[in-house]
Amino acid sequence: MSAVVRVGTAETADGALLHWRADGEGPVKLIACNGIGVATFFWRRLAQHFSPTHTFVTWDYRGHGQSPVPEHPENMTVALCARDLRTVANAVGAERAVLLGHSMGAQVILEAYREESARVQALVPMLGAAGQVFNSFGGLEPIFRLIIEVGSANAQLAERALRAVIKWPGVWEAVKALGIVHPDLCPREDFEPYFEHLSQLDLRGYFALARDLLSHDASELLPDVRVPVLVVAGERDLFAPLERSQEMAARIPGAELLVLRQGSHAAMVEQPELLALSLEKFLRAHELA
Template identity: 45%
Template sequence: MGREAEEVREERVEVAPGVRLWYRAAGSGPAIVCQNGVGVTITFWEEFAERFARHGYTTVIWDYRGHGRSDEPREPNELTLDICVEDLAKVLDHAGIEKACLLGHSMGAQLGWEFYRKHPERVTGLVPTLGTYRNAVSSFYDMPRIAPKVFASASYVANSFPQFVKKLTGLAAWQPALSDLVVRKLEIVHPTLSPKGWLPPYLEHMAKLDPRVFFALAVAIKDHDASDLLPRIGVPTLVVAGERDFFCPPRVAKEMADLIPGAELLVIPGGSHAATIEQPDLFDLRLERFLEERVLARKQAEHA
């Protein structure tokens, strides 16, 4: 605990002709690979990955096509969960990782389900974090009738007038203090626990992101359903929820935990959709116990 990470590598891997994904691998030991939410770069995983690399793990963080330091997709509307699954497999191959515990924030949880569906032999554990397992749009603010209609309208505008939408998101990036005040007042993030430094880089990223790329993935997670898969999951699973997450409410997390054999559930008190950076110590302690008692213990038993 507390030692310096043994190695940090920033690499790019070609996943399609002319399309390379950026990733960062750090540390050594059992692998933890982190998946982002839609429209998000490594915001919610960067400091976590640094901490666990010092704690004796290999950690990998990466950006989807069109996000962060990765290349744009050949067509902005082409992205699907299946493409992201195979992109993740190529990142693992390039990083020399045979098996990993998959941590997924928001959309990253759904990516974890589908990666396990296609590559179960490469997964040592699953930690869906502040995410769902089906129709991510219907759970927004617990408005299953209204949210899909709002989403459909926003998707139409973004795909019809992408430059106009980019200008709107750019305005928010120019006013980070005001944007921070708004998201706290609306309790999109915890009013006092959410760190102040994360929002400006997120807004800058959103201002650069092609809205058509954003909504291609948003449609993918809206149409996604892993209900059939969850009862068949055979690796240790820790479901993480925020008590006040208005995007993926804790009742959805409980549904997931109930469907998965032997799954554990952590509900972060007062946690929003950014709960892991609001209360990182609580998240780290619970995750480390899960890794040691379930994931690593299972691996040791298989080799005994």
């Protein structure tokens, strides 16, 4: 028997609309937060695994996926995404939940914990960092800052350029050659939705979030986290290097660290079975299964 699926739209206090989907109807809710510029497709395998036993909730940030572009996409921040997460949690009836976050989503769930820790049963930051993510690139941070500022001022031009790159016949081979994904473990069919999503993305919100990521930092919160935490890292992650996850796990009391061998920033679709079983074990150990 297939799991019950509910789909809906939550409205924020300022009128933004957020698309959400809930797979399953188990008593423990898992709410997944995406990375920047990403919709819900990377969570598909985990949703399939947990929907028979849990309620697995995915949702789209403003202007991403099936959530329409808000009136002022240039105002998007990590903290705003965390407040939107609360709106979605209320809409799906999740008084308390386990929060999962991929890439930027790791910072979103930490902000959500900062705002309402009593509603958080556990945290699972995946392939991310607590903050200051561009520090991972050393001396390249000024270049990223320049790209973000130029892109913000020329979002439509950036969109046209991005679409041209995505349509280039060799883009998939280039992504593999650059180490963005594992050349053998990442299925192209699981990555194609990302290309499709980027080709339709309004980059005003993307650049606003990227600008906020230049300064956002929840590191000071880590020693005060008092819920179970599983930090997931990719051994070959270029965007959130392993040492950032190790640092995060070391600063959170009692946190566990799962390192996916050979895992890239797309390790969620490269090693979905291992990730699902490890998360299941973690939840069971903390009576959240």
